[in-house]
Amino acid sequence: MKDSPAAQFHVSGRPPEIPPGATGVVVVDAGQVAMNWLALKRLVAPADCAAVVKADAYGLGVAAIVPALVRAGCTTFFVATPDEAAEVRLLARDSEIFVLDGAVPGSEALLDDIRAVPVLASLAEVKAWAKGAEEKRRPRPAALNLDTGLNRLGLSEAEVLELQRDKRTLAALDLRLVMSHLASADDPDDPKNAAQRARFEKLKAMLPYARASLAASDGLMLGKPFHYDLVRPGYALYGGQAFRGGPAPVAPAVRVAARILQVREVPAGGTVGYSGTWTATRPARIAIVAAGYADGFARTASAPQGHPGGEVRVGGTLAPIVGRVSMDLITVDVTDVPAGADRGAAVELIGPGLTIEQAGQRAGTIGYEVLTRLGRRFKRVYVGG
Ligand SMILES: *Cc1c(COP(=O)(O)O)cnc(C)c1O
Numbered sequence: 383m384k385d386s387p388a389a390q391f392h393v394s395g396r397p398p399e400i401p402p403g404a405t406g407v408v409v410v411d412a413g414q415v416a417m418n419w420l421a422l423k424r425l426v427a428p429a430d431c432a433a434v435v436k437a438d439a440y441g442l443g444v445a446a447i448v449p450a451l452v453r454a455g456c457t458t459f460f461v462a463t464p465d466e467a468a469e470v471r472l473l474a475r476d477s478e479i480f481v482l483d484g485a486v487p488g489s490e491a492l493l494d495d496i497r498a499v500p501v502l503a504s505l506a507e508v509k510a511w512a513k514g515a516e517e518k519r520r521p522r523p524a525a526l527n528l529d530t531g532l533n534r535l536g537l538s539e540a541e542v543l544e545l546q547r548d549k550r551t552l553a554a555l556d557l558r559l560v561m562s563h564l565a566s567a568d569d570p571d572d573p574k575n576a577a578q579r580a581r582f583e584k585l586k587a588m589l590p591y592a593r594a595s596l597a598a599s600d601g602l603m604l605g606k607p608f609h610y611d612l613v614r615p616g617y618a619l620y621g622g623q624a625f626r627g628g629p630a631p632v633a634p635a636v637r638v639a640a641r642i643l644q645v646r647e648v649p650a651g652g653t654v655g656y657s658g659t660w661t662a663t664r665p666a667r668i669a670i671v672a673a674g675y676a677d678g679f680a681r682t683a684s685a686p687q688g689h690p691g692g693e694v695r696v697g698g699t700l701a702p703i704v705g706r707v708s709m710d711l712i713t714v715d716v717t718d719v720p721a722g723a724d725r726g727a728a729v730e731l732i733g734p735g736l737t738i739e740q741a742g743q744r745a746g747t748i749g750y751e752v753l754t755r756l757g758r759r760f761k762r763v764y765v766g767g
Contacts, residue, residue, distance in 0.1 A: 648666045650666075671712045
């Protein structure tokens with residue numbers, strides 16, 4: 383293990399190389415995503431493990447991620463939209479693909495065509511989907527989302543009761559999955575977890591038998607009673623650690639680096655960036671780094687405003703962003719950085735010493751948003767697939 387490319391990917395202290403034409407790079411380790419999936423699958427066995435690859439595999443790129451997961455043995459995928467399902471179908475021909483946004487009006491023919499299974503979330507939606515099945519004279523594959531307290535998508539208890547009595551609608555469905563989604567799974571001490579599980583038990587017992595799924599990345603960390611037949615992790619596959627009860631058995635799969643374009647001396651009293659929001663209180667060295675909000679670097683990572691403000695790693699040392707994040711540039715105070723703050727050098731925005739959780743927290747957001755917003759301008763390099 384120690385010498386595998388994936389291991390080197392994590393222990394290497396140096397930021398990744400940036401290709402000549404680019405000022406920044408996103409290095410995605412598709413092999414590590416597959417290893418994370420295998421680790422979660424082992425953790426939940428004998429339950430099955432799906433992969434949530436919505437939003438272009440959380441911004442990392444389905445074209446590399448899905449084939450790596452298929453090779454590892456993954457046969458069940460979740461996406462949000464019909465178009466995402468169509469994309470995954472081309473990459474995973476024999477898999478089961480669930481569409482979390484359901485049978486969006488007008489998308490029914492596409493869903494049939496690509497053999498995608500909509501996750502139906504209201505009685506009206508269930509009836510509309512079943513009606514199409516009657517016209518085809520053949521049960522239509524469907525999953526049901528039951529609301530157990532999140533109050534987002536999902537059938538209410540009253541709707542489940544009505545569906546229970548509607549034998550004709552039920553007969554028109556080839557029920558592949560009943561599922562629900564937890565509101566507070568990141569906090570193992572939140573009583574809402576057990577309450578939602580109890581509601582899930584009650585509601586699914588009112589319906590014909592189907593495979594059941596309740597847990598995403600954090601929910602599967604709550605233990606066996608939450609696993610049911612299938613777990614649906616997304617964030618943890620990409621190395622995310624959102625669970626507050628202890629680390630998930632996964633490792634980071636993405637590194638992001640950008641170049642220093644210039645290092646300048648700013649005298650005490652000089653301000654940096656738009657609107658002069660930061661003033662040097664001593665003679666300062668400021669590195670101008672080629673990453674901005676157009677690259678997905680949150681503007682809320684500008685210097686302190688209710689949350690800590692962003693940092694980057696320069697020559698292995700964490701250094702604070704000062705002044706405003708602009709479209710193409712950030713300004714970093716490297717006065718106290720002993721080495722590595724040189725024109726052309728790469729600084730690490732995400733990596734072993736600066737996780738997506740840390741980056742999110744310092745920008746007043748979460749790692750999920752950091753991942754899914756990684757921009758298109760940085761060069762993408764895929765390793766380990
Ligand atoms: C996005 C999503 C998931 C995956 O959640 P993670 O926290 O990324 O594991 C699972 N289920 C549903 C319904 C989702 O919307």
